[in-house]
Amino acid sequence: MGINLSLLSAEEFKHTKIIRYEPVPSTTALQTGLDLLIQHDFKAISGKKVAVLYNGGSYNRTGEHILDILKDPVNFELTAILEVREKTFGTESSKMMFYSGDSARDINYIVLTPANPRVYEKDLNGANLILVDLQNIGVRLDDALDVLISILTLSTESRIPIVILDRPNPITAKITEGPLAKDSTLIENARIPWRYGLTIGELATLLNEENWIPGEKGARLYVIPMVNYVRSQWFDQMKLPWRLPIEDIYTVEILLSYCTVCYFDYSNVSYGPGSTFAYQVGGAPWIGGTALPEVLNQQQLTGVAFNLVKFIPGSQKVAVQSGLYTGQECNGIRITIRDREMYRIGITGAMVLGIIGQMYPHHFKWSNPAAIDALFGEQLLRMMIEAGEKLTTLAPLWIAEMTQYQIIRQKYLLYVAE
Secondary structure (H helix, E strand, C coil): CCCCCCCCEEEECCCEEEEECCCCCCCCCCECHHHHHHHCCCHHHCCCEEEEEECCCCECCCCCEHHHHCCCCCCCEEEEEEEECCCCCCCCCCCCEEEEEECCCCEEEEEEECCECCCCHHHHCCCCEEEEECCCCCECCCHHHHHHHHHHHHHHHHCCCEEEECCCCCCCCCCCEEEECCCCCCCCCCCCEEECCCCHHHHHHHHHHCCCCCCCCCCCEEEECCECCECCCCHHHCCCCCCCCCCCCCCHHHHHHHHHHHHHHHECCECCCCCCCCCCEEEECCCCCCHHHHHHHHCCCCCEEEEEEEECCCCCCCCCCCCCCCCCCEEEEEEEECCCCCCCHHHHHHHHHHHHHHHCCCCCCECCHHHHHHHHCCCHHHHHHHHCCCHHHHHHHHHHHHHHHHHHHHCCCCCECC
């Protein structure tokens, strides 16, 4: 049995259908896929046994969470609730945890952890449709992306359809930047840039149509796009509730910094967890003087300035970066984003970490070389830092590598072009 396509228009790729709803009533305000599903009385999932996949950002524009919205289904049956628990850097759960969600209605409740984002058919508790409402953060380091790949793979094997309720990319779906994954832990041959410039619905369509998901047939994928979304908008310009699924992220600028300092997580450089400037700094007790911000400012990285700072990880609450320097005073730099349109998270993160590593070679260490290679997408960053090579060659290299991805990406844009 297929998806109910009444009262809507649909566009088709080879494996993916794009289902376009009109808002009810007509409006110029941004409507997420969840808003549109509600307005059309859940007709796209009518008569289905539904497993819902969500995270901490799955709210409609009036501030209601999807679980509250679906708690009393009328024309469909809810069989499983799958929660994606986003990690904070340096924290991992060892396995998935299973809970009894609603014994009266026999609903499975499953928490997906970063250590194992895989969803299995048995987890769906007999569902014949997976409803996905995930707020992503816009970069390759994202638990939502790992789970998305998992359910797309599941659909290629089981033929269970997936309906994705599209959501905005909080750091715009306009800007793309390297590096591209070469040795990705996600899926083989998936050349996803660090900042991919797509909504989660567009990204799922690209993965499905470019055969980057294992399997011969492709996933049975349906995407309900947003209405009145402009891809160049930042999350704080959309008049939506600020419900990003990561703790301690209160502004777009902090989110951009978060997407920058993740490179630090597998080194002995702290990004200040539990401090006043969490995710906005880089430092360590063995960094001294004013040389570091001076050298970084000389690189003339766009949209950003670096200032000298002292911070104490865990001074505001318990630190989470594996206890790194908890309670110790760290010296380093604070990242101050001057122009979000010009700021580039990939090259800034690589340059900050790389210059620290090259300025302090006797103190700087990798805590997990394989993990930084997987995060970066290849060994190049680590090898250049260790060899003392000029890191300014990275950005031109990434731009050259981005050409093929841009050609592919263009085919799957569902919203106003740049």
